Amino acid sequence: MTTIRMIDIAVNFTDNMFKGIYNGKQCHIPDIAAVLTRAWTAGVDRIIMSGAARAERATSGSMTVEWAAIEQAILDDGCRARWNVTGGSLEESKEALAIAETDARLFCTVGVHPTRCKEFDESGDPEKHFQALLSLAKEGVEKGKVVAIGECGLDYDRLHFCPSEIQKKYFEKQFELAHDMKLPMFLHMRAAAGDFCDILEQNKDRFCGGVVHSFTDSAEDRDRLLSFNNLFIGVNGCSLKTAENLDVVKSIPVDRMMIETDSPYCEIKNTHAGVHLVKSKWPSKKKEKYDQDCIVKGRNEPCLVRQVLEVVAGYKGIADVDQLSKNLYHNTCSLTIIQSPNTSSEPIPCCETHQVNAAEAALNWQAENAIAQNRVLHKIAASQTRLEAKMVSFDTMDAAIADLKNRIQVLHEQLLHIATSIHDFAQSSELFRQKQQEKKSLEIQLASL
Secondary structure (H helix, E strand, O other): OOOOOEEEEEEOOOOHHHHOEEOOEEOOOOOHHHHHHHHHHHOEEEEEEEOOOOOOOOOOOOOOOOHHHHHHHHHHHOOOOEEEEEOOOHHHHHHHHHHHOOOOOEEEEEOOOHHHOHHHHHOOOHHHHHHHHHHHHHHHHHOOOEEEEEEEEEEOOOOOOOOHHHHHHHHHHHHHHHHHHOOOEEEEEEOOHHHHHHHHHHOOOOOOOEEEEOOOOOHHHHHHHHOOOOEEEEEOHHHHOOHHHHHHHHOOOHHHEEEOOOEOOOOOOOOOOOHHHOOOOOOEEOHHHOOOOOEEOOOOOHHHHHHHHHHHHHHHOOOOHHHHHHHHHHHHHHHOOOOOOOOOOOOOOOOHHHHHHHHHHHHHHHHHHHHHHHHHHHHHHHHHHHHHHHHHHHHHHHHHHHHHHHHHHHHHHHHHHHHHHHHHHHHHHHHHHHHHHHHHHHHHHHHHO
């Protein structure tokens, strides 16, 4: 589309919507490859991909993403795209690292989301669970893949998933990971600014920096976060919803900001205050009328981070959108150990030491995706078979109805014949009775002679 280069710092590719499943119903095939093609065309250069589904949804479990198709799309496009995969739990952090190993352009984080922190206690041995996270982080750093700790923090909007005391306990615990690994933090703050900032203050010497993603809080909360000179603020569609939101974002310095979609959620809707500043648009269709060349209506995706960039530029009064994108891009690179992508259009090969493992991981993802595709095809075939059976059943019913009509017609004709016979018989009986009476009358007359 243009030479603008962006990094979407928050994408939930493990969400079922990117597998074509909405509210438990399969509406279309998994389409991450098509989503990425649109993102790269829009100027997205890297993606920080969340390995955690939202807590209110089922745990993502075994991830059936289209890695073979994705890798082929990377080769076909020749784009220098890099992704960062963030973990939301121990298991999802493992999955995130496995995804990152499929290509040198992929990176990941290790950590536990605030709404998932009960997993420490539920594991039966919280310290062992923490050591497993630490071990995984070390493994990832050695492989050059783990670039941050997270997604961790506090979420008081969803305390029904995890009580505040447990969230605070294990948010603070994860600063040990950041300190031991010398890594920045990928942070989550929702309706908890007071406790969140207090914990940051208490642990400010235990982490080198971080980004508070999907910021939707007040100007006061913004300023409190900005008082930590090693923190950035992530902005998405939900950050641009109201006029008040726009005013809050306007005062975030460009050198302290990052942009994101948090897709498939947090899109810029037509009702949002900043929508009039959006310039880039894509054709969309409902999920029931899926078209891989269109975005799914109501589902956010990485290409739409360009709209976030446009609204931020428009409301800040920045005419040079290209320079703004470069500044935001630099912010994200400066926070992590990821180097700026090289200008070559050739795909970056994985580190030779890990090529075999990466190839095996890619094959595993390919196999899982094939299974998912086969399940969808099986459902379609089964539906078609049931439909054909119903059609056959309808044909049989039509034939039976036609036969029944014929039999009713025959019976009707027979009944008419019987009725005619009865009528004839009745007439004959009446004539016979009359003759009998005449006979008796004659007999009486003869007897009187």
